[in-house]
Amino acid sequence: MKANKWIVPALVLMLAAAGCILVSGQFLIDFDLPNFQAQTNSSIVAEDIDLNTESDYKDHKDDLQDLVDLAVLGKFTNHSGGAIGVEVWMTPTTTNYTNSTDISNHATKVWGPFVVLAGATKTVDWNESASLFTKSGKQLLIQEIKGDGQFQLYAIGNTTTYDFSVSNGVLALVLDFAK
Amino acid sequence: MRKSLIIAGLALAMATGSAHATGVGVGVYGGLAYPIVQDDVDSGTLLGLRVPVSLTPLITVEPFYMSSALGDKDQTLGGLTYTREGFDGKGYGLNAMLGSPIGMGVHFYPVAGIGKYKLERTGSEDIDEVGYNIGLGLGVGATPKMTLQLRGELNLVKTGDSSRKFANVTGGLTYSLMP
Numbered sequence: 001m002k003a004n005k006w007i008v009p010a011l012v013l014m015l016a017a018a019g020c021i022l023v024s025g026q027f028l029i030d031f032d033l034p035n036f037q038a039q040t041n042s043s044i045v046a047e048d049i050d051l052n053t054e055s056d057y058k059d060h061k062d063d064l065q066d067l068v069d070l071a072v073l074g075k076f077t078n079h080s081g082g083a084i085g086v087e088v089w090m091t092p093t094t095t096n097y098t099n100s101t102d103i104s105n106h107a108t109k110v111w112g113p114f115v116v117l118a119g120a121t122k123t124v125d126w127n128e129s130a131s132l133f134t135k136s137g138k139q140l141l142i143q144e145i146k147g148d149g150q151f152q153l154y155a156i157g158n159t160t161t162y163d164f165s166v167s168n169g170v171l172a173l174v175l176d177f178a179k
Numbered sequence: 180m181r182k183s184l185i186i187a188g189l190a191l192a193m194a195t196g197s198a199h200a201t202g203v204g205v206g207v208y209g210g211l212a213y214p215i216v217q218d219d220v221d222s223g224t225l226l227g228l229r230v231p232v233s234l235t236p237l238i239t240v241e242p243f244y245m246s247s248a249l250g251d252k253d254q255t256l257g258g259l260t261y262t263r264e265g266f267d268g269k270g271y272g273l274n275a276m277l278g279s280p281i282g283m284g285v286h287f288y289p290v291a292g293i294g295k296y297k298l299e300r301t302g303s304e305d306i307d308e309v310g311y312n313i314g315l316g317l318g319v320g321a322t323p324k325m326t327l328q329l330r331g332e333l334n335l336v337k338t339g340d341s342s343r344k345f346a347n348v349t350g351g352l353t354y355s356l357m358p
Binding site for chain 1 (some may be wrong): 215216217258259261262264300339344
């Protein structure tokens, strides 16, 4: 019967340890991005993201623990003569860069390159998209998500000249909330 | 460190179990795992191995190993349907039960346990953390050596200050090696 004396307190302690992480969940928050066309140095596309427009984020911001999954989704069409790699760059505040050189010099690359062959239209797969996030970009996103929830995204090509368009674009974030 | 402690605990349980056991069995089980409040993964299957060791008529410890294949999650975003790959999981640990799950007759028993779990999928950082189980089991022994096991458990894998939670429903067969 000696064993009975410790096993009940041990179970209680274990449940108490688990209790603080019991009220938690992983919630998908998605932002529809406008359709756009990006061309070398003549059509730089920037999108302001404000997570506070999403009620799930706004209501549970204080309980936010982590960014556990993310994806840039949509249908990408390459109008260029050669293959391109589409990249997404980020700034934590609103900026007005007008060419891809300024963007790559001052912003943080968060995603890409997503390769689209000349003249092709390709829908990005969620699994592939999740793999295309950079470590530094993900870190900056986490910082902003835990901060004011506002940031700016730029979409550019990784070639000297590019011309691509994106439709049905979505930024999907899976956020971990816990009380 | 935690991994070493769990392995040491398993070894200790096996050693003390074999020395003082009033009953030892070996069982296989399989079933379904349902994610709780997780938007990025769907229900899947699990299977595993358990070795119940009855230390006294009231206390049984049970080293276990499990493997799971959680389901892909479909989400419609921006007008297109995307599929996010589910986690592949592996875990091992030690359960404790009040009563014995093996032997003739019908046995209801509460079960709680601790283990080490690894969840992996494309494009996500691996979750390699400690987890907890708590649930209820039913053993139905139709013969002295073979017992049907039905179990419902809450499995909670700790991720920082949050967790991934699953409701597991399993069935299996346990063969009694001793007595």
